[in-house]
Amino acid sequence: MIITTGKVNDGVIQVETKDLPDGTTVTVLAREGDETFELDAMQEADLMAAIEEAKRGDVIDAAEVLRQIRHS
Numbered sequence: 001m002i003i004t005t006g007k008v009n010d011g012v013i014q015v016e017t018k019d020l021p022d023g024t025t026v027t028v029l030a031r032e033g034d035e036t037f038e039l040d041a042m043q044e045a046d047l048m049a050a051i052e053e054a055k056r057g058d059v060i061d062a063a064e065v066l067r068q069i070r071h072s
Helices: 041-056 062-070
Strands: 006-009 012-015
Touching: none
Parallel strands: none
Antiparallel strands: 006 012
């Protein structure tokens, strides 16, 4: 899995990586305006705990997450 960013120019998405061969299917997630989100106290605590886990390197490889999703 490759994660990259890009910009839309004249209706064409131009990504910042050259590692994607022609014909690659991509998923695009775009912001709409100045979107925000709110968390309640429990959600915020969960998010902060997850951030601390990531800082410690206590993470699961993205390929493993996708394998688990496919097998569920």
